[in-house]
Amino acid sequence: MRERWSAGVLCALPALLAALLTGCQSPSGGAQEEDGRLGERSPAPTAAARPSGYGAVFLAIDECSSFGTVSFTEVPCSSERAAARVVARHDGRVSDGPPCPATTDFVLHISEQRPSSDEDGDGAVPRGYACMRNLQPPHPGDPGGGGGPRTIVGDCVYDAGGGKVRETACDGEGKRAPQYRVTKAVAERADCPASTALYVRLGGERPVGCARAL
Structure with a gap:
């Protein structure tokens, strides 16, 4: 059994990678730490801070982009242009x-940004982030979907080398075949079942992911 910590990594949609900044299941900067080693992250898109007039707040909950x-x-x-819905919206940095x-x-x-007009008339659209859910499949954030900003129970990962793992689709349709599946989230490693081959950092109240080999 491989008793080491590894961390899942955000897999943003390929069409979104031309934009700026990053977003991961662990809300920190451009990398995440795994037993003192740094794991790579994929960039996440940046929204143009241009108020549209469709809501009181730019990209508020339940609005679409x-x-x-x-x-x-x-x-x-x-609109036929609508592609994703806001499921959560927060001001400030993801971290x-x-x-x-x-x-x-x-x-x-x-x-x-400070455009000529904005949602509340104060001349500013504050820094923030919107958590998005596609209106139509695929949904990479679903368990086993191979992406999303967080690694959750049901997700699969592969060994990326150097003590790092990255998320991939459990159905084998991704670029890399899955090697481990996260089967349980617990408070401490001692709570994982005996079949656990890898511990994955998930964050939250139950930060330890118990992963078994596939």
Whole structure:
């Protein structure tokens, strides 16, 4: 049994990688620590801070965005351009705020801007982040989906070398075949079942993921 810590990594949608900043299940900067080693992260998109007039707050909960190659625009959820819905919205940096819901597909980082008009008339759209869920499949944030900003029970990972693991689809349709599946989340490693081959950092109230070999 491989008794070492490893951490899951955000896998953002490939079409979103042209944007800025990062978002991960562990809300820190551009890398995460694994037993003193740094794990790589994939970049997450940045939303254009342009108020659309469709809601009182730019990209508020239950509002929708389009997909873009550089920026994202708030659009009515009934629009044919609508691609994802906001499931949680927080001001400030990801590193300072609460984590996104477990099945979030990706995170939009909203840059602070001072446009000519905005949702409340104060001349500013504050820095924040929106946790997004695609309106249609695929949903990489679902258990076993191979992505999303968090690693959760049901997700699969592979050994990326150097004591690091990265998330991949459990159905084997990803670029890398799955090697471990997270079967349980517990408070301490001692609570994992005997079949555990890998411990994965999940964060939250039960931060230890017990993963078995596939």
